[in-house]
Amino acid sequence: MSGRSSKIAKHASEMTDEKIAQVAARLRILGEPMRLKILRAICQEEKNVQEIVQEVGAGQANVSKHLALMLESGIVERRKEGLNCYYRLEDENVFEICQLAVKSVERTLSGRLRRLRVKARA
Amino acid sequence: MSGRSSKIAKHASEMTDEKIAQVAARLRILGEPMRLKILRAICQEEKNVQEIVQEVGAGQANVSKHLALMLESGIVERRKEGLNCYYRLEDENVFEICQLAVKSVERTLSGRLRRLRVKARA
DNA sequence: CGTTTTAATAACCATTTGGTTATTTAATAA
DNA sequence: TTATTAAATAACCAAATGGTTATTAAAACG
Incomplete structure (x- = not known):
């Protein structure tokens, strides 16, 4: 483990x-x-x-x-x-939670873009 | 600042x-x-x-x-x-968000306890 | 006192949402 | 092929939720 x-x-x-x-x-x-x-x-x-x-x-x-x-x-x-x-x-934890949520959203958006590119290539 | x-x-x-x-x-x-x-x-x-x-x-x-x-x-x-x-x-950000939320909840609960003690003293 | 101002609360409405039941789709097996 | 199984989806309902309007509570001021 x-x-x-x-x-x-x-x-x-x-x-x-x-x-x-x-x-x-x-x-x-x-x-x-x-x-x-x-x-x-x-x-x-x-x-x-x-x-x-x-x-x-x-x-x-x-x-x-x-x-x-x-x-x-x-x-x-x-x-x-x-x-x-x-x-x-x-x-203050609330502030950190929001920052992480921003990262999470950005991660998802970049992931979506990448997938669109892959799809367009195929 | x-x-x-x-x-x-x-x-x-x-x-x-x-x-x-x-x-x-x-x-x-x-x-x-x-x-x-x-x-x-x-x-x-x-x-x-x-x-x-x-x-x-x-x-x-x-x-x-x-x-x-x-x-x-x-x-x-x-x-x-x-x-x-x-x-x-x-x-993985989701996991960190949940951990922070746990901290946030615990912080609130301990705060409530402290206030109750203060009130009881008065 | 009565008036004014700030914030909280109550009542109400439209929308959203989580859960359930029933159905459909797709892959596997007989 | 038909039957079976896993997962997704549609339709529906009850409960929760966000917003608004109107009212109330309380503090400051004339």
Whole structure:
């Protein structure tokens, strides 16, 4: 058994159905364009709801609902100041996950291109 | 501007709405318990549909639909041999994404515990 | 006090999605 | 050929989800 495959085997075996459900829930939260836009807006500096609403181009209620979900799940943090509520990205893992997802998408796209070329050659 | 924040700023600015939609689509595919179970089943060695069906405890049509989706998106690869179709995990990034998601979930859970203790103290 | 502003929440709707059943396609075997 | 088996697909349904509108809660201000 090689190093990599044994590592994968170990991690995979540790993935109980319960853990899988939790991981899926976390990834499903990130699998939504509007939520990613919100995270993009607040990943550098905290912003209040109105600023976020303006930046992502969505309704206030909609943004608040997405923020409530991400706050509940611990992805973002909230700081109240007078009438305003400032949100910031709290979980840095989220940022890394998105970077890996970008790599994954790019990998798929390049793979598609390669296959098209092979097909065209045949 | 510190090293980390500038790095984040750079990556965030490269995240166009188009790219965000692609990343969200990729993460949404992974944000589903049954699909993660299927990936767990085939991440070490390729398996045919029947083996996967038995392992994850779902209907054949359901598993086939999930596999078709992940094949189309380049996450898994297929090899036909006679009547059987063998599937394997093709995108290693997916595995890393899941590992990070586990870390993210664990981080949240420990954070919740800490808050509960703080609340109980008050 | 009442007014205004910000954000959260409730109610509702249209769409999407995961699962099931039934059918079809394709390869193998008799 | 016909029968059998594996996998894909179509059709359908119930549940979940994202977005909108309207309302509520709370803090700041006149």
